[in-house]
Amino acid sequence: MTQKTILEVRDLNKAFGAVVAAADINIEVTEGEIIAIIGANGAGKTTFVNMVTGYLTPTTGTIRFLGQDITGRAPAAVCKAGLTRSFQVAQLFPGLTVMENMLVAFASLRIGTASFFTPLNNAAARKTALGVLSTFGIDPHADAPVSALAQGVRKLLDISMAMISGPSLLMLDEPTSGVAVDEKFPLMETVMAGVRQTDATIMFIEHDMEIVTRYASRVIAFYEGTIIADGPVAQVLDDERVRKYIVGQIQAAATADSP
Structure with a gap:
């Protein structure tokens, strides 16, 4: 059975004046894939994700999601189309509780009966929010302040x-940045188990090669704003350029940061 293409990126480029942050990015993602995006700092990984999710407008190129051209759409419109994201530094409201953060997310997308013209704290919204929190094992924290x-x-x-x-x-x-070493695998297990309960396809940026090899089925490797390898995990991680420019640089950076 042929898998459906859900994301198609063609000839994507992004320049900030004379600085080229992304060049000739071509990616096709089919439903059900688990794709890791790797690269040293400044390789263009987050620039790519920001363009796809609407936080940056490409200089040139097209982004098609579920057959629709979403190039240059605002983040809220991209979310409503069915493409969402998390951030390296969690984007939360620290003065609110876990449930209140979820209700804000629910209302901002105007899902179901929630909107900015109806109360945030209604039964339908709370039920949906609690269900998602339960999926990721954090429902016991529902009434706790984010701080x-x-x-x-x-x-x-x-x-x-x-x-x-x-x-x-x-x-x-x-997803595992800033998390203690002994918590990274339990965290990722929780994330993957939760997402598996849905039909969502996953793309994740990751520096930890142990996480990549354990959870990804495909790897896309970025270097200086371009893709230098794209394929099965073992094949990409064995690529000479990937070992030299990405894995080697990440290992060197980790060693330099060690006490």
């Missing part, structure tokens, strides 16, 4: 807010 949450729970809340719309494609920006 009191551990980093791992904040990450899961950010992802839960991205999942409340039932997206077709979820993009995660370094």
Whole structure:
């Protein structure tokens, strides 16, 4: 059975004046894939995700999602189309509770009966929000203020807010960054188990090659704004340029940051 293409990026470029942040990006994503995006700092990974999710407008090129041209659409419109994301630094309202953050996410997309013209805290919205929180194992924190949450729970809340719309494609920006070493695999297991309960396809930016090899089925490698490899995990990680320009640089950076 042929898998449906859900995301098609063609000839995507982004320049900031004379600085080229992304050049000739061509990617096709089919439903059900789990894709890791790798690259050293400044390689263009987040620039790519920002363009696809509407936070940056491409200089040239096209982005098609579920057959629709979403190039240059605002983030809210992209979310409503079914493409959502989380952030490397969780984008939360620290003065609100976990449930209140979820209700804001629900209302901002005007899903179901919620909108900015009806109360945020209604039964339908709470039921939906609690269901998503339960999927990611953080429903016991529903009434806790975000300011009191551990980093791992904040990450899961950010992802839960991205999942409340039932997206077709979820993009995660370094889901394990800032999380303790002994928590990274449990966190990722929770994320993957939660997403598997839906039909969402996943693309995630990650520096940790152990996470990449354990969870991804395909890897896209960025270097200086271009894609230098795209394919099965073992094949890409064995690529000479990937080992030299990406894995080697990430390992060197990690060693430099060690006490």
